[in-house]
Amino acid sequence: MKLPFVKGELFPVRDGYGKALLALGESNPKIVVLDADLAASTRSNWFADRYPERFIDVGIAEQNMTGVAAGLSLSGKIPFVTTYGAFVTGRAFDQIRNTVSYSNLNVKIVGSHGGLSVGPDGGSHQAIEDIALMNLLPNLKIFCPVDANEAWQMTLAAAEIEGPVYIRLAREATEIITGEDYQFEAGRAAMLSAGDDGIIIFHSVIGSEVSKAATLLAGQGLNLSLINFSTIKPLDTSMLDYIAASEKPLFVIEEHLTNGGLTSIIATYFSLRRPIKFHTISIADCFGESGSPEALYDKFGFSAKKIANYIIKAMNL
């Protein structure tokens, strides 16, 4: 299927979600979309405008929204619950745990504004622990798109999966780094480019900064493989085994707390099987704060330049 966004252009991943919902609305009458008074921010309003009879605004009530979605799934619908990642995974955690995940219900939970991308709104709104929370729950899958094309593919894929899925979106427009040959596959990490000097793995929209950092490093003669770990759960252990066996310097970059993020997840995996030392650029034990996304990226070490500098230093060059 032709991807909706052109490589190199700038789009927010939530646009990919919004477009996929429109496609699903047309192809699948079971799709119902819910939002908690943030439809314009999450892009679920695109679906609401075209399919108002299958859109439910629950008001500012994430717990009820999750329960209603559970009930919808029991009536054969495929509900997509949409709101900020910070709120749905936090406030509705018990509903996701005890109702959705425990009963393995076919509910799709979409957390927009993941990571630091909500910028000026500050730490209250920045979901930097959402993956940690969702990763605790059996039955649930976790998808973190690198760009709007992958968000589009993941949303379509999630509708085909029987069971709960969490999809993490982001607010800011970021570079489309997937091209026509890209195909998301649930549970598979994707090697975007190959290099001999080291490996970077990442998830979510930080991939666009990582990609720029890789270009800067290549300018200095350092070629690193870029691996998009866009499925956090189920974990692509065959890719991890390949990475460990390569014995190359490894960098994990994620806009998430170190605790409970991909960094912790793979550290656990490696330490139980084949202990390796690796580096991480992730968020230490703290909350986010207000600032433009660019300023926050710089402060937290996620800008392309900071990433490149970190890698050069770590490799003792």
Place this chain on the structure above:
Amino acid sequence: MKEDFSHLSSIAKRIRRIIIEIIHRAGSGHPGGSLSGVEIGTALFFHLLVHNPEKAKDPLRDRFILSKGHAAPLLYALLQESGYFPEEWLSGFRKLDSPLQGHPHSLKCPGVEVSTGSLGQGLSIACGLAWGERDNQHKNHIYTLMGDGELDEGQVWEAAMFASHYHLHNLIAFIDRNNLQIDGKTETVMALEPLALKWQAFGWDVQEINGHSFSEIISSVKRAKKTPQPSVIIARTVKGKGVSFMENERDWHGKAPNAEEFELALRELE
């Protein structure tokens, strides 16, 4: 003409015996709130609900969501008596590898529509079902049984707003108004009254009935089915109903009867 509900009364007695027996055998469980809901459950499963254990997943069936999941013994007794699983399963209640978990688990026990146990969630689930089934153009009804104590949960009132906002006429919620929760009387722990006025203010059709009277339960549901709004039936009940020493005693919320108490209880339920 006055309808004869003696067959329901004899089923209710069996349900009470099963509840007491499985909690006694398990050595733990929640007798008080299971016993208070026996007539509501019996009227639903053996008179009102359109359901068939042979076709447990029939899309046109009525749905029953036990929001007060700790009344699992009541649900298990109703399901077993209806024929959803063999009698032998009852002895496994709360034991390792049993389909009859301490709180109902839909992936383990047939007839359980959804797992419950964390309070305050059933009404939201019932709302989603009611919205979905109306959209499916099914003519069935969605029932839920809530405890009065769980009305402390804010999510219940989110769902209450939702149901009236979306005119969920096919939704019927029972409140097992037994006036007790773990820490004491509901009015002492966190006052609920004026409860009927609260639900009215939230846009619901409200009825208050004697929750141990089959005729009142059945006629209230008949009326509830005709209303354009969602309906709540506040069923005044006695916690521990049917076993004299458990009645209105908060200590029997979550305690199993010992051998002596078990014999006493069974004698009262003959």
